[in-house]
Amino acid sequence: MSDNQNLRQRFDVAVVGGGPAGIGAAVAAARTGARTLLAERHDVLGGMCTAALVNNFCPAHLDHTRLIIGGVFAELRRRLIDRRSIYASPNGEYRMEPYDPDVFAEQSASLCLDAGVTVMAECPVSSVVFRGDGLASLAVRDRTVCEAGVVVDATGDATVAAQAGVPCTFGRQRDGAVMPLTYCYMIGEIDLDRLANALPGAVRRDGATGDRYCVISNHPKTNEWVAKARGTGELSIPRDHIAGIQSIPGRPTYATVNFGRVFCPDPTDPEELARAEARGRRQIDEGIRFFRKYLPGFERVELQETARQIGVRESRQIRGLYTLTEEDATGCRQFDDVVAQCCYSIDIHEPDSDRSTLRPFAPGTHFDIPWRCLVPAQGPPNLIVGGRCISATQGAMSSFRVSPSAMATGEAAGVTAALAAIQEPSPAGSSRPARVRDVDPARVQERLLATGAILG
Numbered sequence: 001m002s003d004n005q006n007l008r009q010r011f012d013v014a015v016v017g018g019g020p021a022g023i024g025a026a027v028a029a030a031r032t033g034a035r036t037l038l039a040e041r042h043d044v045l046g047g048m049c050t051a052a053l054v055n056n057f058c059p060a061h062l063d064h065t066r067l068i069i070g071g072v073f074a075e076l077r078r079r080l081i082d083r084r085s086i087y088a089s090p091n092g093e094y095r096m097e098p099y100d101p102d103v104f105a106e107q108s109a110s111l112c113l114d115a116g117v118t119v120m121a122e123c124p125v126s127s128v129v130f131r132g133d134g135l136a137s138l139a140v141r142d143r144t145v146c147e148a149g150v151v152v153d154a155t156g157d158a159t160v161a162a163q164a165g166v167p168c169t170f171g172r173q174r175d176g177a178v179m180p181l182t183y184c185y186m187i188g189e190i191d192l193d194r195l196a197n198a199l200p201g202a203v204r205r206d207g208a209t210g211d212r213y214c215v216i217s218n219h220p221k222t223n224e225w226v227a228k229a230r231g232t233g234e235l236s237i238p239r240d241h242i243a244g245i246q247s248i249p250g251r252p253t254y255a256t257v258n259f260g261r262v263f264c265p266d267p268t269d270p271e272e273l274a275r276a277e278a279r280g281r282r283q284i285d286e287g288i289r290f291f292r293k294y295l296p297g298f299e300r301v302e303l304q305e306t307a308r309q310i311g312v313r314e315s316r317q318i319r320g321l322y323t324l325t326e327e328d329a330t331g332c333r334q335f336d337d338v339v340a341q342c343c344y345s346i347d348i349h350e351p352d353s354d355r356s357t358l359r360p361f362a363p364g365t366h367f368d369i370p371w372r373c374l375v376p377a378q379g380p381p382n383l384i385v386g387g388r389c390i391s392a393t394q395g396a397m398s399s400f401r402v403s404p405s406a407m408a409t410g411e412a413a414g415v416t417a418a419l420a421a422i423q424e425p426s427p428a429g430s431s432r433p434a435r436v437r438d439v440d441p442a443r444v445q446e447r448l449l450a451t452g453a454i455l456g
């Protein structure tokens, strides 16, 4: 891009961060009629789903069959099914759904471009200045690249909100400790015959493609082997189980691994993050040596690829007009201003032990995520937040942080931003910023429902 080309380009809505929330937000804002920018620091869209090699949708099914998250998520999932790039749950089953991260990235980009979003990749937004004239200036490496009427913070870390003075909380309520990080990677090739013989249930057949594929998650036998290897000193990873090894659809003898565990007091601090990345990388080698020795069928696996970045589960949560609690989630609370639903387990990777706490919801139950959790309680009026960093306690976020619900809250943020920027009594010609708080959540719900979201 030449120096002048994008300078002062004007958008109605700028979405910072192109993870699931940012993708949902940008597509929704553009389809609502807003000139929309999506700025992502990596060379791919997808956030943790691609850049951190987390190639797995946690279930978004109610009663183990019916999807309770529609909208942009359901469209992307449908595209992955059409491309035979996801091992989707058969009807009647409640399963994790592994997908091909490259196809996820490709289809996310085409969803955005088809909707008319201007996508800027390799574009780390270094500052957002909320100006007195009602616009926000976005800078990349200290150079202003554009202006926008409303900004959606979909950075996962609430970076824009924190810089703009929105009060934020951090991690566990009693001490601010965040869930550990994991460096994911891809290995291959796995001998699926040997694995199937040794570990019943670890190899499945996909109904759509006929592929046999591997899914290992918290399997009692592998937990035993982990304990043994930790006992002999072969494993120093502070985790008592393998969180996930799942095949890549289309290449089922290759799999991504979610096994490492790195404690990090503050993943938003670049020095702490660099230390965590270094520790995470060392765990990869240890993990592969363990698999080769202990897991039948893994004797010849090699490292194929490492993630672009370490996976961050949790950092800041904004303080919003409402803070969703674990009790709201486990009590299956419904809200009048619901903009997304979630039925995934409370899933806390303990910040200071080798364990995880997993509390699944009873079949047929879910909780609502209210619109007010997306709206900062203080700070610039033309800022809204989507994804894992919306207003919540650690228990509630441990559930809705997963990618389907992150995409759904992003979508609601995008609709709200677009309505504020282009449809509310306009600040055009005045210096009053658009105010996301003035948007009636009923109009957001109306728009979401009209575009395929599921809200009840």
Ligand SMILES: Cc1cc2nc3c(=O)[nH]c(=O)nc-3n(C[C@H](O)[C@H](O)[C@H](O)COP(=O)(O)OP(=O)(O)OC[C@H]3O[C@@H](n4cnc5c(N)ncnc54)[C@H](O)[C@@H]3O)c2cc1C
Binding pocket: 016, 017, 018, 019, 020, 021, 022, 039, 040, 041, 042, 045, 046, 047, 048, 049, 051, 052, 054, 055, 056, 057, 058, 096, 123, 124, 125, 126, 154, 155, 156, 157, 159, 181, 182, 184, 258, 310, 311, 312, 313, 386, 387, 388, 389, 401, 402, 403, 404, 406, 407
């Ligand atoms: C190890 C691990 C395993 C997981 N396993 C699963 C699983 O099996 N299933 C599941 O559904 N979910 C899983 N999750 C959770 C899920 O992937 C994330 O919580 C979800 O991706 C959050 O979405 P998000 O869009 O809010 O944030 P993110 O995915 O973190 O995306 C934020 C995006 O913003 C970008 N960004 C940040 N700052 C800037 C900036 N200044 N300028 C431009 N871009 C910026 C980042 O590069 C990134 O692309 C896992 C997460 C981790 C870490």
